[in-house]
Amino acid sequence: xxxxxxxxxxxxxxxxxxxxxxxxxxxxxxxxxxxxxxxxxxxxxxxxxxxxxxxxxxxxxxxxxxxxxxxxxxxxxxxxxxxxxxxxxxxxxxxxxxxxxxxxxxxxxxxxxxxxxxxxxxxxxxxxxxxxxxxxxxxxxxxxxxxxxxxxxxxxxxxxxxxxxxxxxxxxxxxxxxxxxxxxxxxxxxxxxxxxxxxxxxxxxxxxxxxxxxxxxxxxxxxxxxxxxxxxxxxxxxxxxxxxxxxxxxxxxxxxxxxxxxxxxxxxxxxxxxxxxxxxxx
Amino acid sequence: xxxxxxxxxxxxxxxxxxxxxxxxxxxxxxxxxxxxxxxxxxxxxxxxxxxxxxxxxxxxxxxxxxxxxxxxxxxxxxxxxxxxxxxxxxxxxxxxxxxxxxxxxxxxxxxxxxxxxxxxxxxxxxxxxxxxxxxxxxxxxxxxxxxxxxxxxxxxxxxxxxxxxxxxxxxxxxxxxxxxxxxxxxxxxxxxxxxxxxxxxxxxxxxxxxxxxxxxxxxxxxxxxxxxxxxxxxxxxxxxxxxxxxxxxxxxxxxx
Numbered sequence: 161x162x163x164x165x166x167x168x169x170x171x172x173x174x175x176x177x178x179x180x181x182x183x184x185x186x187x188x189x190x191x192x193x194x195x196x197x198x199x200x201x202x203x204x205x206x207x208x209x210x211x212x213x214x215x216x217x218x219x220x221x222x223x224x225x226x227x228x229x230x231x232x233x234x235x236x237x238x239x240x241x242x243x244x245x246x247x248x249x250x251x252x253x254x255x256x257x258x259x260x261x262x263x264x265x266x267x268x269x270x271x272x273x274x275x276x277x278x279x280x281x282x283x284x285x286x287x288x289x290x291x292x293x294x295x296x297x298x299x300x301x302x303x304x305x306x307x308x309x310x311x312x313x314x315x316x317x318x319x320x321x322x323x324x325x326x327x328x329x330x331x332x333x334x335x336x337x338x339x340x341x342x343x344x345x346x347x348x349x350x351x352x353x354x355x356x357x358x359x360x361x362x363x364x365x366x367x368x369x370x371x372x373x374x375x376x377x378x379x380x381x382x383x384x385x386x387x388x389x390x391x392x393x394x395x396x397x398x399x400x401x402x403x404x405x406x407x408x409x410x411x412x413x414x415x416x417x418x419x420x421x422x423x424x425x426x427x428x429x430x431x432x433x434x435x436x437x438x439x440x441x442x
Numbered sequence: 443x444x445x446x447x448x449x450x451x452x453x454x455x456x457x458x459x460x461x462x463x464x465x466x467x468x469x470x471x472x473x474x475x476x477x478x479x480x481x482x483x484x485x486x487x488x489x490x491x492x493x494x495x496x497x498x499x500x501x502x503x504x505x506x507x508x509x510x511x512x513x514x515x516x517x518x519x520x521x522x523x524x525x526x527x528x529x530x531x532x533x534x535x536x537x538x539x540x541x542x543x544x545x546x547x548x549x550x551x552x553x554x555x556x557x558x559x560x561x562x563x564x565x566x567x568x569x570x571x572x573x574x575x576x577x578x579x580x581x582x583x584x585x586x587x588x589x590x591x592x593x594x595x596x597x598x599x600x601x602x603x604x605x606x607x608x609x610x611x612x613x614x615x616x617x618x619x620x621x622x623x624x625x626x627x628x629x630x631x632x633x634x635x636x637x638x639x640x641x642x643x644x645x646x647x648x649x650x651x652x653x654x655x656x657x658x659x660x661x662x663x664x665x666x667x668x669x670x671x672x673x674x675x676x677x678x679x680x681x682x683x684x685x686x687x688x689x690x691x692x693x694x695x696x697x698x
Contacts (some may be wrong), residue, residue: 199680205614206585349483350641350686352552357690376614383689419619421648423687430624433616 161296168192168370169217170174175214176209176394187212187225189394195338199364201381201402203218203416204391208375213391214340217372218257219247235337239244241384244269253283256331260343262323266315273299273311283334302359325359332363340366342374357384378405378420390416392442412439443510445470445602445635446478446495450504453490462492464523465502468658475604477636478627479646480654480682487659491515492605496527496635511603523553526596530608532588536580542566542591543576549599565594586617593624597632606638610645620649643687647671655680 171277178190193200216227219239230240237250251257254314260266267275276298277291286294299307302325315323318324324344331339341360345353361384365369375381381388386400390413398410408414418431445487452467465487472478474663480488493499507513524536529535536545536630540673543562550558563573569590580588589609596604597667609625628634640646644655647670655663663677675681685691 205616303565351682354686354691354693358693359693361690377689378615379689381689383691387497416615419616421619421622421642421644422643423647423671423684426647429626430619432620432623 171196172231199385201385201388208391209394258341445474446472453502479650483657486656525603526601
């Protein structure tokens with residue numbers, strides 16, 4: 161299947177730099193990776209550059225930041241040279257992003273139905289009635305029992321889990337080929353998290369699209385994704401199949417795994433990470 | 443004899459149509475040196491139980507006795523000093539415009555302790571921070587260092603009991619390991635008793651001897667550490683929480 165194996169997104173030697181008063185801060189440093197029709201996890205601790213990477217793909221970095229790369233290609237689009245209006249046609253339609261907390265990422269003064277419908281009205285020039293129908297079908301698809309009622313609710317009237325399902329329906333209504341999910345379930349309780357992830361999983365499979373799943377939760381990424389990219393200090397230190405995460409070779413990845421309390425491998429003391437300067441170098 | 447004994451604890455908030463019972467007839471005992479866990483999802487009442495133990499929440503009924511002494515909703519200063527809290531968010535729980543030294547001195551002043559400077563230095567050393575940190579402000583510290591300060595502030599009154607409300611859930615994995623190790627060391631050295639609130643079963647199993655699983659203000663099960671590790675828990679909800687901490691479990695597909 162040549163069509164299957166061709167990557168949706170290809171990033172080569174991308175760096176993201178922020179000029180500050182005390183010099184240039186390199187948040188992401190020379191990262192290269194491909195994303196195909198698969199679930200790719202990006203793992204890292206706070207400040208490792210995982211979210212900055214996700215935003216740079218969408219070209220949503222702050223205006224002061226510089227993104228440098230040899231190549232950033234999404235399907236037939238060169239993300240490095242695409243104009244702002246071309247990017248607007250891509251964002252939300254062909255690449256969409258799910259953020260951590262639906263409380264902050266939904267518009268508080270619009271009903272959730274209008275917000276979801278807005279995507280297809282803008283991108284696919286659908287009429288209001290057709291957009292409403294697509295929205296109701298999409299809400300049903302993410303297991304919302306009473307779509308008619310939920311359509312007219314405001315974001316503050318829905319629970320966290322439902323908010324995140326609304327986000328997912330908004331992101332998937334226009335059939336994107338790549339989804340970037342930045343900590344999509346960190347604000348959710350365990351039982352709700354399972355539900356949201358299984359909906360996301362089903363949709364990714366069903367539509368045969370790519371997912372970048374940014375998270376700090378090793379167990380979650382190991383069990384949910386196909387492949388894992390581990391980032392440290394703005395660099396990719398290791399890329400490994402998710403099922404083989406336990407056999408990781410890089411000392412940072414091993415250190416993280418050792419530091420994690422585990423139900424399956426209880427230890428009296430947890431190993432603490434002894435950071436080495438060399439990890440932050442190439 | 444139990445160091446903490448709770449019977450028929452009921453906590454409710456609001457009145458009239460807003461009335462809500464948040465904790466419903468909860469009872470448990472904690473032995474000296476034991477770590478007792480409270481686990482559950484948001485809104486289940488686990489932090490409220492901790493608040494009632496700490497004396498922060500006044501509107502409760504039932505009986506609580508600490509160190510063999512029955513306490514009411516209103517407590518004396520010496521009763522309050524017996525248990526101290528560590529909160530989840532080390533960014534929100536330290537006064538941003540007080541130096542670490544001032545933050546640590548405050549409980550000593552309130553409770554009239556002597557040898558204050560020595561105590562501040564000693565407690566900083568106990569939590570693994572250099573004495574020079576007393577001159578710093580919270581924004582000059584990392585998240586893990588701040589949580590160490592929060593633990594130091596709780597320890598400075600020499601309490602027998604620490605009440606820990608999600609002490610590591612705002613921290614990165616590697617920093618969490620350091621704090622969990624520190625809590626274990628302190629518990630061993632000072633023979634402390636902990637009550638730990640968490641949503642993470644792996645953290646609970648790492649630190650606790652027993653855990654109460656809370657759902658909608660009630661205990662559905664009290665399980666031992668061994669039960670958690672063996673997976674021989676009784677209640678399906680406990681199992682759901684255990685599975686959840688292992689990551690994503692795909693739902694069983696219906697045969698079609």
